[in-house]
Amino acid sequence: METRNFIAPSQETFSRLDLVIRREMTELSRSTVQRLIEEGRVTVNGQPERASLKLKGGEDVCVIVPAPVPAEPMAEEIPLEILHEDADLVVINKPAGMVVHQGAGNSSGTLVNALLGHCHDLSGIGGELRPGIVHRIDKDTSGILVAAKNDRAHQGLAEQFRLHTVKRVYRAIVFGGPLEESGRIESEIGRHPVDRKKMSSTARHGKRAVTRWKVLTRYPRLTFLELRLETGRTHQIRVHLSEKGHQLVGDEVYGGGSRLAGITDSRLKKLILDLNRQALHAMTLGFIHPVDGRYLEFTTPLPDDMQRILDYLEKS
Numbered sequence: 001m002e003t004r005n006f007i008a009p010s011q012e013t014f015s016r017l018d019l020v021i022r023r024e025m026t027e028l029s030r031s032t033v034q035r036l037i038e039e040g041r042v043t044v045n046g047q048p049e050r051a052s053l054k055l056k057g058g059e060d061v062c063v064i065v066p067a068p069v070p071a072e073p074m075a076e077e078i079p080l081e082i083l084h085e086d087a088d089l090v091v092i093n094k095p096a097g098m099v100v101h102q103g104a105g106n107s108s109g110t111l112v113n114a115l116l117g118h119c120h121d122l123s124g125i126g127g128e129l130r131p132g133i134v135h136r137i138d139k140d141t142s143g144i145l146v147a148a149k150n151d152r153a154h155q156g157l158a159e160q161f162r163l164h165t166v167k168r169v170y171r172a173i174v175f176g177g178p179l180e181e182s183g184r185i186e187s188e189i190g191r192h193p194v195d196r197k198k199m200s201s202t203a204r205h206g207k208r209a210v211t212r213w214k215v216l217t218r219y220p221r222l223t224f225l226e227l228r229l230e231t232g233r234t235h236q237i238r239v240h241l242s243e244k245g246h247q248l249v250g251d252e253v254y255g256g257g258s259r260l261a262g263i264t265d266s267r268l269k270k271l272i273l274d275l276n277r278q279a280l281h282a283m284t285l286g287f288i289h290p291v292d293g294r295y296l297e298f299t300t301p302l303p304d305d306m307q308r309i310l311d312y313l314e315k316s
Contacts, residue, residue, distance in 0.1 A: 002065045008044075010057030017044065018051040021063060027152045028065070036063060068122070073130070078114035083298045087121060088153040088291045089146055090131070093300045096142040096277045100133060115147055122149050134158045135166075135232055140250075142303045143170070143282025148290070156290020161232060167286030168229040170237060171216075171302060173279035173309060174246040175259040177223040182214040185240040189233045198253060199235040201243055209233040211240045219313040221262060222249065237280060249309070251278035265316070271309045279306050 006024050021033050021042065028036075033051075040048045041064040044055070055061075081093040092111065094100070100111045115131040116122075122131065131147040132154030148154035160166050190203025200206075210230035217224040223246070227237055235254075241247060242254035249272055250256050256278065263269045286297035302310070 001067050004063045004065070006061055008055045008057050008059040008061055011055075014054035014056055016051065017042070017049055017053040017055055017061075020055050021061065024061075025063065027150070029151045029155045032151055036065065041066070073110065073112045073116060074108065075116035076108060076113040077117045078109065080114050080118055082118075083144065083300070084296065088150060088289070089148050089157070090115065090119060091144060091146045091285070091296075091298055094137055094143060094145050094282075096140050096303065096305070099139045100136045100145070111145065111147075119149060132157070135161055136234075137282050138235065138238075138278075138280075140277035141280045141282060144285040144298055144300060145282075146285060146287065153290045157287065160287050160290070164230055164232070165287075166232075167284060167297065168232065168282065169284035169299075170227040170229070171281045171283045171306070172225045172227060172237065172241070173249045173306060174223050174225055174241055175221065175249060175256065175262070176246050177218050178213070178215065178244070178246060180215075182212070185211045185213065185244065187240065187243075189236060189239055199233070199239050201239060207231075207233055209236045209240070211237055213241075217310075217313075220316075222309075222313065224310060238278065249279040250275040251280075254278075268309070268312060268316070271312055275305050275309065277305075279309065281306060 004025060008020055018033050018037060022028065022030060036042055037051045042049065043062045044053060044059050082090060083093055084091040094111060098111055112131060112133065119131060131149065133147055134154060134157045135145065137143055137145055146157060148157055187201040187209055188206030189199050189201055189209040190206030192198040192200040193202060193204065208231060212228040212230065214226045215223060216226050229236065238248055238251055238254045247254055247256040247259050260269065260272060263272065281302055284297065284299045286295065289296055
């Protein structure tokens with residue numbers, strides 16, 4: 001437990017208690033400050049107060065920050081490919097098949113379980129001893145993720161993702177081929193109006209989604225694409241490509257399975273079936289370190305299952 005006392009700084013106009021604490025204790029997120037006030041762990045001149053209390057300056061503010069408590073997910077010793085790690089964050093190359101968060105039917109074996117087993121210097125996110133996941137990759141998509149180890153890093157990374165300033169580059173193998181060499185897809189994506197497991201541009205209440213794409217290599221019936229995310233909506237790439245008629249190879253949910261019938265090459269068909277997932281890889285991630293201000297960028301090669309398909313296409 002940590003106790004912090006400070007005198008509210010003098011100011012020309014009144015300022016809310018929660019905003020004053022945020023300015024004085026920058027390592028705490030807005031939600032953490034709100035929670036501490038609601039739990040009665042903040043006093044002004046010895047009395048618990050509400051977040052909206054207006055301070056003029058000179059008040060004695062005391063903030064009690066309890067020690068982080070263990071998060072609900074259990075730590076598990078699961079091998080991880082760590083691309084970078086420091087006191088504030090960790091960058092991972094997630095394999096296909098690994099779920100990021102716990103959920104229905106996924107109580108163990110997730111990335112969060114693995115990070116709890118790997119990271120022994122977590123200082124807490126929102127008062128819980130857990131890694132801060134600021135973005136996700138679908139279970140059957142491989143590639144790079146960054147997780148925060150403390151509130152300050154979590155807040156800084158989340159803000160970059162909110163402002164869409166993070167560099168996110170994917171590689172994909174799709175059916176068919178666009179007529180142009182590059183382009184931009186923009187739509188509003190939300191929950192599918194009929195199939196609740198899918199996302200769609202026909203949703204009544206969608207959010208703006210923008211994907212830039214570029215052809216890397218054209219093959220008979222298939223195309224190798226590079227994609228850059230301007231936004232990061234759930235299933236964004238899968239929705240945008242499928243609605244343009246270029247479903248991801250192996251993507252059963254968004255129509256990739258039905259396109260397999262058009263592949264007559266038995267060897268290629270077997271390679272696609274062996275993939276057993278959508279051919280999508282989060283290849284590059286670039287962002288500003290939320291604590292020391294450095295620009296960090298990481299790139300990983302295509303996983304073997306996708307590379308085998310490309311190698312075969314090159315030889316055919």
